[in-house]
Amino acid sequence: MPSWRKNTGKSREVGSGKLTYQLDDNSKLTFRGEYKHEEKSEGNSLTEQQFNENPQQATGYSSYANKEALTFYLDYERMVGKDGFLKASYGARNDTGFDFASFSGPADNDYLDMDGKITYRHHFDLLDSYLIGGLETVNSNDSSKSYSANLINPLAPGNTITQHYKIDKFQASPFVQAEVSPLPWMHLTGGARYDDISYDAHNVLNGQNTTSHFARFSPKSGITFDLPYEQRLWFNYSFGFAPPGSSLLFTNSIPDPNLQPELAENLEVGLRGSLIKNKLDYEVAYYNTDVKNYITNEFIRREGGRDIFRSANADKVNLQGLETSLRYSPIKYLRFEVAHTYSVNKYVQFIDGVNNYSGNTVAQSPEHMVNGRMTVMPIDKLNIEFEVNAMTDYYTNSNNALDRSGTYQRPTMFNLRTSYDFGPAELWLHVINLTDERAARVASAARGATVTRSYSSIEEPLTVYGGVAVKF
Numbered sequence: 403m404p405s406w407r408k409n410t411g412k413s414r415e416v417g418s419g420k421l422t423y424q425l426d427d428n429s430k431l432t433f434r435g436e437y438k439h440e441e442k443s444e445g446n447s448l449t450e451q452q453f454n455e456n457p458q459q460a461t462g463y464s465s466y467a468n469k470e471a472l473t474f475y476l477d478y479e480r481m482v483g484k485d486g487f488l489k490a491s492y493g494a495r496n497d498t499g500f501d502f503a504s505f506s507g508p509a510d511n512d513y514l515d516m517d518g519k520i521t522y523r524h525h526f527d528l529l530d531s532y533l534i535g536g537l538e539t540v541n542s543n544d545s546s547k548s549y550s551a552n553l554i555n556p557l558a559p560g561n562t563i564t565q566h567y568k569i570d571k572f573q574a575s576p577f578v579q580a581e582v583s584p585l586p587w588m589h590l591t592g593g594a595r596y597d598d599i600s601y602d603a604h605n606v607l608n609g610q611n612t613t614s615h616f617a618r619f620s621p622k623s624g625i626t627f628d629l630p631y632e633q634r635l636w637f638n639y640s641f642g643f644a645p646p647g648s649s650l651l652f653t654n655s656i657p658d659p660n661l662q663p664e665l666a667e668n669l670e671v672g673l674r675g676s677l678i679k680n681k682l683d684y685e686v687a688y689y690n691t692d693v694k695n696y697i698t699n700e701f702i703r704r705e706g707g708r709d710i711f712r713s714a715n716a717d718k719v720n721l722q723g724l725e726t727s728l729r730y731s732p733i734k735y736l737r738f739e740v741a742h743t744y745s746v747n748k749y750v751q752f753i754d755g756v757n758n759y760s761g762n763t764v765a766q767s768p769e770h771m772v773n774g775r776m777t778v779m780p781i782d783k784l785n786i787e788f789e790v791n792a793m794t795d796y797y798t799n800s801n802n803a804l805d806r807s808g809t810y811q812r813p814t815m816f817n818l819r820t821s822y823d824f825g826p827a828e829l830w831l832h833v834i835n836l837t838d839e840r841a842a843r844v845a846s847a848a849r850g851a852t853v854t855r856s857y858s859s860i861e862e863p864l865t866v867y868g869g870v871a872v873k874f
Contacts, residue, residue: 408460412442429480447858469499485525509548532581540573566606587628618643633675642666656712662695683729690722716752768793798847810845828871838864
């Protein structure tokens, strides 16, 4: 589907199927398969002057992808006695094609991912308890061949191969979790997971082999209280582990094989429930996460209209905030929904070369984000939804004083969506950006010869879409 903006658009063809075979009264086998072909592109980022003059323009591409994916999954489920349940799954996905992005130049890719998971859950009458255990595995092969960047036409990458990697990944992650209810209104959970991840990267051009290995034990615990009138109070405390992916380590435009995994300590407390005779559903949650070795993406420069980023570890980052969601249905034909996030994301300690970002706010992280929706259903199967998206301003670089224009304030966006469902078909009409605002999803600033601001993922102007969806 073409876009209003030059060099921007997407198209997709998808086919899928599912077959379930009931082996006996206690077990079944399910096979799912999917084929997808997707082509999508986005015009190059714009300088502030270009954005103000004409946000529709594009002299090149910021990203482009033309890929095919073939996926299948096999699931086996079985009841074991009256209290046990076993599930085993295996899936494989093969992605092939060509892409071009801000983090890497034009490349041919052939990616095969094979995942397995087995889980057993057993219920005990004592304290209404559950014990869950299992193992996840990942085995993938990634062949990536990069070319010298043709910044005007990524479909003509040229003959110069700049990088050719074959990367094998193996992951084994056993896990266990226990759930206990010592009182009818109190539920305790505790668990742990051990991740062991290794990469074996072969540089075809020079014959060198590089290995990376990450392993971590991550415990978690929680408690939930069932309160009167269908309210629930919960606390969670956990540790997280997120190693860098192979592209960050080996194949990006500016890779870093010395990147360290993110280590997170998470605290969450929340309250959810229903009020006004179940007409109002709500959830409020506070979170506080300390992350060591936080992987941040720094905007380095613009190159032929393409934003170039690099990844780096920040010593410590604190992410905290309050998330609120409300859903209110005063009558059958009217519904209001509001989701609000208040977040404060700060570098506690981050010295990158000569730059000290400690105490600064993480780039592109507004303090407030609000999404509100009002849905009217005047007749059966007809939905009319009015949506508003708003956010406060944000810094465009982790060096908060770098951008002389200050922070970026994206305008508030309004959308209208309607749909009518009749039998196997659905008619729909969407009106995007009702007030025709000039906006970008991402604004970044970088220091070159001068400090420049870049705009990418440009929002559409006032645009009307319509169509028919048919279900088989």
